[in-house]
Amino acid sequence: MPHQEAAFGLAFWLLSSRADAEDVVQEAFLRAFRAFDGFRGEDIRPWLFAIVRNAAYRTLNNRQRTANVISLDAAFYRREGDTGAPFDIAAEAPSAEDALIGEAERDLVRLALAELPTAFREVVVLREIEGLSYREISEITGTAVGTVMSRLSRGRLLLRRALARETGKDRSHAL
Numbered sequence: 001m002p003h004q005e006a007a008f009g010l011a012f013w014l015l016s017s018r019a020d021a022e023d024v025v026q027e028a029f030l031r032a033f034r035a036f037d038g039f040r041g042e043d044i045r046p047w048l049f050a051i052v053r054n055a056a057y058r059t060l061n062n063r064q065r066t067a068n069v070i071s072l073d074a075a076f077y078r079r080e081g082d083t084g085a086p087f088d089i090a091a092e093a094p095s096a097e098d099a100l101i102g103e104a105e106r107d108l109v110r111l112a113l114a115e116l117p118t119a120f121r122e123v124v125v126l127r128e129i130e131g132l133s134y135r136e137i138s139e140i141t142g143t144a145v146g147t148v149m150s151r152l153s154r155g156r157l158l159l160r161r162a163l164a165r166e167t168g169k170d171r172s173h174a175l
Helices: 003-016 018-038 044-063 073-080 096-115 118-129 134-141 146-169
Strands: none
Touching: 003 018, 003 044, 003 118, 003 134, 018 044, 018 073, 018 096, 044 118, 096 146, 118 146, 134 146
């Protein structure tokens, strides 16, 4: 299906759970199919991503209501590596050392992204990982382009600080 991998990537980054992301994408595609007659736009991707985002938020809200239930998915995929993530696909086979370094860096980014508040994390993921324009992100999040730009700027700053803490190079006071 078109945009399925990108939709999964967005859901995964928002939820940090492969199983929840798969459920959200399935729900979003079903909702999109049912509402397709009402679609009145040129580019379907932002419309679909908005549906994925809303479904992910519903899942997050349900998690908050059932906070005493512990999901081991995020911890498992951080340890074992999420081979389904879009950036895990390599053009050529890396050396064992490069593979270990790459996995460690992905783990650091995952941990740092998980620290970001959802509003900042979603715009960073949509822009930096999914490569969407400010306008498309604005449509998906239902916010003004200026808000997207400021959240992206703040999200990048928070991400840099989180990565600096994770690597032991905390120079956030200089930022």
